[in-house]
Amino acid sequence: MNAWRTHLLGDQALLLDCSAGADARLLARSLDQHAGIIDLIPAPGTLTIIYDPAVLEPDAILLLLDQAHSQPPPAPALHRIPVLYDGADLAEVAARCALSPARLIELHTSTRHTVAMIGFLPGFPYLDGLPARLHLPRRPTPRTKVPAGSVAIANGQTGIYPQASPGGWHLLGRTDVRLFDPARQPPALLQPGDYVEFEAVG
C-alpha cells in the first residue's frame, strides 16, 4: 500500500505525490546516490525524480522507494540568521497588518520558520511558519531588482534572495549570510526541513 501516487513527467522524470503522508525527504534519501538517479527535488507533498532512462525504468524506481520506510528521518539543522530590518517595505507591511514596525520585527524573529522548498533561484528558500497576522499577497508589481540578501514575505511565507534578482515579495530587511556558494559542498546553506530563526541586528 503506497503512501504516494506516481505521475510521469515526460520520459525522464517522475512526480511523486506524497500528500497522503509519506515524507518527500525520506523518499529522496532512499534514492539519493543511486545509479541512474540524476536529480531529486523535494517540495511540500511532492518529490520530483529526474532519472536516466538508459539505466532505470519507473517501475525500478518505485521498488527502490519501498526501502524508504527502513531509513530514519533526516535530522533538521537549525540556522540562526541575523537580519538588519531596514527593508523598503517594512513600514508599509507594518501599517497594513496594523502593527508597529517593532512589533512586526518581534513577531518575525520569535517564530521558528521551516524550509518548505528550495527553488526559484539557486539557494532561495521558501520558509513556512509566518504568523497569520503577517500574511499578505505578493506586491502587484514586482521590482526589477531586489538587493542580494533581502529577507522578504508574501503569501504566508518568508523568502531570502541569495542574489540580486527581480522580485515581488515585501522586503523586510537584509542579511549578510551567504545562502549559496558554488565553492561550498553542498552549495546551498539551507535544505527542506531545516529550521530558521531570524535575529534582529544593527
Add this chain to the structure above:
Amino acid sequence: MLQPGPLLTIQDGGRAGYRRWGVPASGALDPLALAIANRLLGNPPAAAALEITGVGCRLRFEAPAVIAVAGGDLGAWLDDLPLPLWHACFVRQGQELRWAERRRGGRCYLAARGGFAIEPCLGSASALPGGPFPGMLGRALRAGDRLPLRNEDIDPAIAGRSWPPAARPLPPPQPVIRVLPGPHQPLLPDQWRKLIGAEWRVSPDSNRMGYRLLGEASPPDPPVSIPSCGVAPGAIQLPPDGAPVVLLADAQTTGGYPLLAAVIGADRWLLGQLLPGDSLRFAETDLPTARAALREQLAALVKPMDESQEWGAPC
C-alpha cells in the same frame, strides 16, 4: 569575440545533481548537435562548446584550432568561404568565423578539439546568465571576450572528418513535437485538446528559461491551483492566462503552475532549434514510444564513428 549575436553562451551537457539546491541543469538546448560537434573532434560528447543563437555572431581565432560546427544552418562563413556544417575543419590564426543568414534551425554549436579552458562550476561549464557563477559562466558572452582554447593536440588528420549525411539531424521548419500527458492533464481537458490540435508560435517573450506559446490560449475556468513542485526541462506549464509555457534548460527548478504535458527526451533538440516567431505543433505519444525514440537517438550518435570515416574535403 567580435560580436556575440542575439545570445552567445558556453554550454556543455548540463549540470546534474544540483536542482534540489535551486540550480537549473542548463546545458545545450540542442544536445544532439553538441554531441555530434564534439564527436567529430574526438571530444567527450558533452564537452563545452559555444551555443550560437540566430545570426550576427562573429569570432576571430587568435590561435590555430580544429573546430566543428553542428546544428542549425545559420550561414557560417570562415573568412570569405562558406564553412561546412557537420565537418571537422582546421582554422588558422587570424581567421574570422561569422554566421550571416538563417537558413534552417535556430542554434548551432561551435566545438574545438581539446575544448575550451573554462573552469567548471558545480561540475559543469554551462553558463547560467544572471546566475551565481563567476566570470563567463554567470553571463552571456559579449564583444571583447576572449575564450582560451585548450588546443592540446591538433591532429591534422581529424580535419576533414564529416558526419554521415544520413545521420545529421536537420531541423524541420514546422516541427511536430511529441509529448506525454502531464501530471495535471486530467484537470485541463480543453487545454490538452488545444495543445495537441492547434498550431503554436514561439512568443518574443521567450528565452533559455522557457518559451511562451502564442495561439489558442485557453485560461482554465475555474482556475486550477496546484502546490509548487519540482519541474524539469521539457515540461509544459499552463499558467492562469492559458498560454502554455515550455520549460527549457535554464528554467527555475520549481513551479506552481499546472503541468499539462512534457516533451519527450528524443524531441528536446527540436525545441532547441526554434526561435521566437517560429511555429510548432505537438503530438501525443506514449512512454514505450518515447523510450524507443531516445534509445535510437543515442545509438545513432555512437554508430557513425565506429565505421570508417567519410573523408570530406579539408576546409
